[in-house]
Amino acid sequence: MNELKIDSNLLANEMKNTFENIVGIHFEQDIVLDDTELIELMQIALNSMFGEEKKQQYYNIDTKEALFTFLYLTYEKNFQSYTKNDNALILLSTICVALFLSKSSAQSTQLITTLLKNLPGMSTYSSDIEPYLTSDDLRGLLFWSITTLSSLDYDLVNTMNISYEYTPPKITPEWLNTYRKEEDPMEFWFYNSSIGNGLFLILYTPKCRYAKCSGCNLPSLSSQSKTTSPSAVYKQVDTVLQNSLSHKEKESIKEMILSNNGNLFDIKTMPTLSLLYTINALIEELPSLEKIIIESRIEYLNEHQLKTINEVLSAHEDRNIKIEIALGFEIFDDEIRNGYYQKGFYKSALEKLMPLFSKYDVSLKFYMMYKAVPNMSTQEAIDDMNNVSKYAHELINTYDVNINIHISPTYVAVGTLLEKEFNDGNYTPPGPKEVDMLCQQLEIFDNVSYYISLNDEGLSSTHIEEEYTLFLDLKSRVGYFNSYQKWRTEEFQ
Numbered sequence: 314m315n316e317l318k319i320d321s322n323l324l325a326n327e328m329k330n331t332f333e334n335i336v337g338i339h340f341e342q343d344i345v346l347d348d349t350e351l352i353e354l355m356q357i358a359l360n361s362m363f364g365e366e367k368k369q370q371y372y373n374i375d376t377k378e379a380l381f382t383f384l385y386l387t388y389e390k391n392f393q394s395y396t397k398n399d400n401a402l403i404l405l406s407t408i409c410v411a412l413f414l415s416k417s418s419a420q421s422t423q424l425i426t427t428l429l430k431n432l433p434g435m436s437t438y439s440s441d442i443e444p445y446l447t448s449d450d451l452r453g454l455l456f457w458s459i460t461t462l463s464s465l466d467y468d469l470v471n472t473m474n475i476s477y478e479y480t481p482p483k484i485t486p487e488w489l490n491t492y493r494k495e496e497d498p499m500e501f502w503f504y505n506s507s508i509g510n511g512l513f514l515i516l517y518t519p520k521c522r523y524a525k526c527s528g529c530n531l532p533s534l535s536s537q538s539k540t541t542s543p544s545a546v547y548k549q550v551d552t553v554l555q556n557s558l559s560h561k562e563k564e565s566i567k568e569m570i571l572s573n574n575g576n577l578f579d580i581k582t583m584p585t586l587s588l589l590y591t592i593n594a595l596i597e598e599l600p601s602l603e604k605i606i607i608e609s610r611i612e613y614l615n616e617h618q619l620k621t622i623n624e625v626l627s628a629h630e631d632r633n634i635k636i637e638i639a640l641g642f643e644i645f646d647d648e649i650r651n652g653y654y655q656k657g658f659y660k661s662a663l664e665k666l667m668p669l670f671s672k673y674d675v676s677l678k679f680y681m682m683y684k685a686v687p688n689m690s691t692q693e694a695i696d697d698m699n700n701v702s703k704y705a706h707e708l709i710n711t712y713d714v715n716i717n718i719h720i721s722p723t724y725v726a727v728g729t730l731l732e733k734e735f736n737d738g739n740y741t742p743p744g745p746k747e748v749d750m751l752c753q754q755l756e757i758f759d760n761v762s763y764y765i766s767l768n769d770e771g772l773s774s775t776h777i778e779e780e781y782t783l784f785l786d787l788k789s790r791v792g793y794f795n796s797y798q799k800w801r802t803e804e805f806q
């Protein structure tokens with residue numbers, strides 16, 4: 314291969330030209346930091362990602378262009394001694410600056426893609442970066458860039474205090490077929506739980522064998538093989554716990570949602586050995602972990618499984634880890650849930666298992682979809698959520714089992730019956746206004762806990778554009794509610 318030799322000055326000019334063309338700024342500043350200041354700056358920068366307020370608080374730089382210039386020059390100058398060559402220097406600086414400055418992942422992706430396309434010598438990195446860019450996995454990209462492009466000591470990377478809002482990577486069946494490595498899980502991301510930082514981990518295993526629910530297309534993302542070996546799952550768990558999280562992140566995780574986009578208690582898709590190994594590894598590797606939430610349909614659950622999980626927990630008695638089982642309840646109304654929605658979830662089956670949940674001190678999470686079917690008015694959808702709230706309250710009183718209600722505004726998943734209804738004009742997913750109405754009318758019981766899920770995926774993009782201010786306001790109110798289980802005093806009182 315013919316490698317193009319470029320000297321630092323030429324590279325610096327190329328870099329400047331690229332960014333001057335994109336953001337229309339000139340590079341004139343000359344800032345040098347020592348190593349400690351560099352690390353501090355990186356931590357502040359990474360922690361401030363997506364937070365305009367903090368950026369200004371630290372640097373008092375009030376225009377995006379000025380901040381961009383400041384950081385780009387700072388990174389470029391100070392990464393010099395930590396990178397192996399000029400191309401690595403430019404790429405690392407670009408990635409850090411693009412991630413820090415952009416609120417939108419699309420903008421970061423655009424900046425990085427422009428650099429990859431336009432600067433000679435970058436093609437060697439393109440194939441490594443493509444999986445991150447195509448799935449909007451900017452955290453993954455950051456980790457890749459620090460570990461691959463810099464010569465920073467690995468422990469230093471692990472001790473960096475990276476923590477920022479993180480949404481699920483956008484993956485598709487095609488993405489998984491093209492990029493997923495054998496040892497990778499399907500995906501993972503962080504979320505805020507009522508007890509602190511949470512990690513959502515989806516393991517790659519055979520698909521849900523039920524596969525009938527009318528709003529769900531998750532089985533298309535899972536493995537299409539019929540079986541999996543325990544060791545295939547062990548590798549995925551080890552990859553996440555050993556290579557993909559920093560020490561700080563591991564220390565911060567209080568809660569885990571464990572999923573395979575299907576049923577973790579179905580031994581055909583998740584061997585019991587794999588489940589026990591996963592639970593044990595999570596407890597051993599995450600020192601602050603308090604709760605593990607396991608997703609499954611109810612018919613795969615039996616006493617034997619609860620008993621064996623309890624044996625693993627007893628081996629870590631001093632940690633007092635709680636297990637929660639997350640069930641797709643979706644809609645309270647029996648007729649709609651098991652008729653149109655084809656959920657196949659019966660309250661009688663749940664009530665039969667309640668004494669067992671009580672015996673093994675297992676709590677429950679009910680996944681609910683808000684306005685999940687066509688021909689349901691907003692008021693009917695709110696009443697449906699209030700009915701499940703009352704039902705949970707009564708179950709807790711009878712069986713002394715803790716219950717969390719996890720409400721997601723419905724979104725239209727590609728390839729589902731609901732998508733057909735949407736395309737035919739028979740269905741509109743709930744937007745910020747409808748979610749706002751739910752927040753105002755949701756009947757809250759002291760003994761029930763609640764989580765309202767509000768990510769972009771849960772609301773149609775057209776609604777967000779139309780009602781963006783309301784959406785941002787809702788995000789802040791719902792974030793407070795999820796953490797404190799009450800609305801801020803000025804709201805809904």
Ligand code: SF4
Nearest residue numbers: 521524525526529575
């Ligand atoms: S919602 Fe759950 S049970 Fe229903 S098809 Fe999807 S993965 Fe299977």
